[in-house]
Amino acid sequence: MTKYLEIGQIVNTFGIKGMVKIKPFTDDIRRFDKLETIYIENKKGRKEYKIEEVKYHKNMVLMKLEGIQTVEQADLLRQSYLLVDRDKEEPLEEGVYYIVDLIGLEVYTDERQLLGKVDDIFNTGSNDVYVVKDEKGKQVLFPGTSEVLKEVDLEKGKITIHLIPGLM
Numbered sequence: 660m661t662k663y664l665e666i667g668q669i670v671n672t673f674g675i676k677g678m679v680k681i682k683p684f685t686d687d688i689r690r691f692d693k694l695e696t697i698y699i700e701n702k703k704g705r706k707e708y709k710i711e712e713v714k715y716h717k718n719m720v721l722m723k724l725e726g727i728q729t730v731e732q733a734d735l736l737r738q739s740y741l742l743v744d745r746d747k748e749e750p751l752e753e754g755v756y757y758i759v760d761l762i763g764l765e766v767y768t769d770e771r772q773l774l775g776k777v778d779d780i781f782n783t784g785s786n787d788v789y790v791v792k793d794e795k796g797k798q799v800l801f802p803g804t805s806e807v808l809k810e811v812d813l814e815k816g817k818i819t820i821h822l823i824p825g826l827m
Contacts, residue, residue: 661759663698663705663742666690667720672734677727678712679736681720686782691720694743699724701739756811765817766791766799769809774799777818789818 671680683691691713698705712723727733751757758780766774766789775793780803782788787803801807801820810819 662745663700664745664748664757664759665740666743667741669699669736669739669741670719671737672730673716673721675730676723677729677733678714678721678723679727679733680716681722681741683718683720688715688718688720691722697722697724698742698744699736699739700742701736705742754811756813760813761789761811761818763816764811764813767817767819769819769821774820 666685667681667683669679670682672678673680681691691710694710694713696707696709698707700706708727709725710722711725714721724736727736761777761780764777766777768774773793775791775797777789778792778798779790780787781790789801789803789808791799791801793799807820807823808818809821812818
């Protein structure tokens, strides 16, 4: 498992006092209120910043970081990723997983047929959709609903699903 979790990406600056606009990668956008520090990672490496202020605007997070005083300084952080230390995060509820932990898991049907590995997961608003690729690159999509998703076993590195009619 990775030590750091990506929780957003800086997509722009905001205002003239060095705030950054962040696209969140989390179901709970208000989690940013609880943070005191954040790691910012880009081509130059990873650096920790103290958070001075957090605001919200149109499903985006606006953040003021200590040491970033101008729009020019903030602009240098554009396209960087925001990371948090996994060890400092609150435990997830049972049946809830970080996407980074699911990517690469093998996906089997409940009849033990290997479909491939999880390549991506995206949210449609009503549920997550898992993108599974086989060794030839063929993709299969399935919804992350309780009707289809039967078991996630991180230790064994596999997911078991039930194929409902019309899924494949």
